[in-house]
Amino acid sequence: MKNSAQLVIKIIGYKLCMLIMLFAVIGCKEGTSKDKTTKTETENVVKFKDIFWNVKAIQPNGKSLDIKIFDNAGNGFDVKAVQNSEQDQLLDVKAFMEGERLPVKILVSKKQFSPVVAISQKGNTYKLKAVTPEGEQHQIIGVRRFGNVVIMKAVTQKGKFYAVKALSPSGKSNDIKGIKINPQDKEMSLRGSQIYAHVKAMHPAPNEDNFVMPKRNITKPPYKPNFKRIIWNIKAVTPDGKNLDIKAFDAEGNMLDVKATQDSKQHSLMNIRAFEGEAELAVKIMDTEDEHAPVKAIGADGTIYDVKAITEDNATLEIKGISREGNxxxxxxxxxxxxxxxxxxFSPDGKLNAVKGIKIFERKIEMRVKGNPVYAHLKAISQ
Incomplete structure (x- = not known):
């Protein structure tokens, strides 16, 4: 009997050990699963930490001047380009005043030289100025328009121009310029000011530094480019390097050419249009609740045209806005x-631009075209 009792005790002990080991294994698996879930959730909520690029005027000797705004008491406040995502092709430029980030704009002006200002929530405007070590101030101005771009400079008392650049902490450089969406002089009204162009920091366009600038601040005539238009081809590029045509399609399946139009010397920011006879249709990324935003051409009456790439076997591929990174x-x-x-x-002489949607505003819907909500403006921009 004693031996039988000992045997029963051993069996029970063995089973208890097995149960304990089983619970331990399950506990480990659950712990691992929880760790993975926590890690994934953490990765999903991680946000990009803003990188602040210094905005400087560059003198001919290579030395840089700080650019600031000043309040009525003469206090200076920083002006920075703000990188809020991985991309640095198109950055906002802001003035930092007492905890507020002020948008920087070029104002409408009858004169050749347009003032560049920061605008507060109350509608106060503060001119941007480059400051020498001796305290001399040079005004920042919009000097001349080339298509969708307004070249900006610092101008000295003697009329000399200094380039205006954004310099990253890691040593990269962007051009500071005004960009236009509206072909008219006036882009919009903002807090009582008439806006001529939005100030942004964009990838360098080497040819723009060599553009001839007007020397006199005279009354400027209506904008009229003296330039023979250059048509750039828009293509989808396959992994094996084949270029696929991109067309717009009407309701009957008729195809319209889709091209980028270079209407001035600059080619860092070009419109993309669909051509229907003599008419040119704007091409936009439309607002949607779907995962990807459709690219469409919009007729003068608001008619929507699909935009698609055509494969070698005549299949069509949707053109879509896939992801947003900042602007x-x-x-x-x-x-x-x-x-x-x-x-x-692709330009006729082999130059290459990226086709991107650009956003001017932080809001989801940029504008409405004939009632159609536009998420972003489709442009061909410097890579």
Missing amino acids: IVNVKAVTENGDLYAVKA
Whole structure:
């Protein structure tokens, strides 16, 4: 009996050990699963930490001058370009005054030289100025328009121009310029001010530094480019390097050419249009609740045209805004399998621009065209 009792005790002890080991294994698995979930949740909520680029006027000797705004008491406040995502192709420029980030704009002016100002929530305007070590101030101005771009400079008392640049902490450089969406002089009204252009920091366009600038601040005539238009081809680029045509389609399936139009010497920011006879249709990224935003052409009466790439076997691929990074919406041709093809603009002489959606405002809907909500403006921009 004693031996039988000992045997029973051993069996029970063995089973208890097995149960304890089983619970331990399950506990480890649950712990691992929780760790993975926590890590994923953390990754999803991580935000990009703003990188502040210094905004400077560059003298001919290579030395830089701080650019600031000043209140009525003469206190100076910093002006910075703000990188709030991985992309640095198109950055906002802000003035930092007493905890407020003020938008920086070029104002409408009858004179050749347009003032560049920061605008407060109350509608107060503060001119941007470059400051020498001796305390001398040089006004920052919009000097001359080239298509969608307004070249900006610091101007000395003697009329000399200094380039205006954004310099990153890691040593990269962007051009500071005004950009226009509206072909008219007036872009919009903002807190009582008439806006001529939005000030942004963009990837360098080497040819723009060599543009001839007017020397006199005279009354400027209405803008009229003296330039023979250059048409750039818009293509979807496959992984093996083949370029696919991109067309707009009407309701009957008729195809319209889609091109980038260079209407001035600059080609850092060009419009993209669909051509229907003599008419030119704006091409935009439309607002949607879907995962990807459709690219469409919009007729003068508000009619929507699909924009698609055409493969070698005449299949069509949707062109869509895939993801947003700050002011940039990445645009791709999307295959049935979900593969993504880059979309590029090619000039007749072999230059290459990226085709991107650009956003001027932080809000979701940029504007409405004939009642259609626009998420971003499709442009061909410097890479």
